[in-house]
Amino acid sequence: MKNKNIFVACDTSDLKKIKKIINQTNSNKLKIIPKFGLQFFYSKNGRKFLEKFKKDFWLDLKINDIPQTALSAIDSLKDLKKCKYITVHANGGMEMLKSIKKKSKKINKHLKVLGVTILTSLNNKSLKEIGHTKNVKQLVLKQAALIKKSGCDGIVCSGQEAMLIRKRYKNLLIITPGIRFPGDHSNDQMRIMTPKQAFKNKVSGIVIGRSLTKGNIKNNTKKLHDHLNK
Numbered sequence: 130m131k132n133k134n135i136f137v138a139c140d141t142s143d144l145k146k147i148k149k150i151i152n153q154t155n156s157n158k159l160k161i162i163p164k165f166g167l168q169f170f171y172s173k174n175g176r177k178f179l180e181k182f183k184k185d186f187w188l189d190l191k192i193n194d195i196p197q198t199a200l201s202a203i204d205s206l207k208d209l210k211k212c213k214y215i216t217v218h219a220n221g222g223m224e225m226l227k228s229i230k231k232k233s234k235k236i237n238k239h240l241k242v243l244g245v246t247i248l249t250s251l252n253n254k255s256l257k258e259i260g261h262t263k264n265v266k267q268l269v270l271k272q273a274a275l276i277k278k279s280g281c282d283g284i285v286c287s288g289q290e291a292m293l294i295r296k297r298y299k300n301l302l303i304i305t306p307g308i309r310f311p312g313d314h315s316n317d318q319m320r321i322m323t324p325k326q327a328f329k330n331k332v333s334g335i336v337i338g339r340s341l342t343k344g345n346i347k348n349n350t351k352k353l354h355d356h357l358n359k
Contacts, residue, residue: 134334142172153346193218207236219272226279244276249307288322306336
């Protein structure tokens with residue numbers, strides 16, 4: 130199971146809880162990498178913690194701005210030596226995506242840029258409210274083509290679109306959030322999937338949050354291993 134990329138969403142500003150999540154998801158059977166989002170990165174101790182972090186991590190900032198501002202944001206992260214993944218929104222457009230990918234090579238040759246498509250908290254109704262005329266699958270496929278053409282390393286999409294994208298792009302890194310164990314509450318997610326279903330849909334990795342971090346983390350980590358091995 131070490132060949133499967135599993136990212137644990139460290140969605141808290143509490144440093145003590147962050148350390149607990151990292152320590153208790155550590156497994157010799159699963160490769161689990163911490164993913165830090167806006168909540169922790171913007172917190173008082175978050176940035177300082179990541180400066181000294183000694184293991185690979187994913188910084189999920191979902192950068193979406195005019196190209197020059199986006200480039201400045203990426204440049205400000207060059208001291209985070211163990212940052213292996215960074216997210217940018219496909220909504221930022223081709224120029225922004227290409228610029229960020231080019232800059233990332235200069236500041237950290239190991240940094241992978243992942244293009245974020247439609248958030249897993251949105252559905253067709255949500256898109257219509259925003260003003261889009263395409264449905265989720267149509268828009269995600271359009272964004273996937275943009276991300277691929279820009280030279281970014283991978284894409285973030287729900288497991289429901291992953292199979293369609295994999296058919297078109299055999300070697301693209303596909304990471305899927307919105308992962309839940311069978312029977313778990315969907316919470317604020319709309320397009321969810323179990324870990325096993327996601328990997329069956331040919332994803333490269335999954336992001337799992339509350340199903341791992343709520344309750345007994347060690348037991349949940351074992352549950353994940355058992356689920357994937359059924």
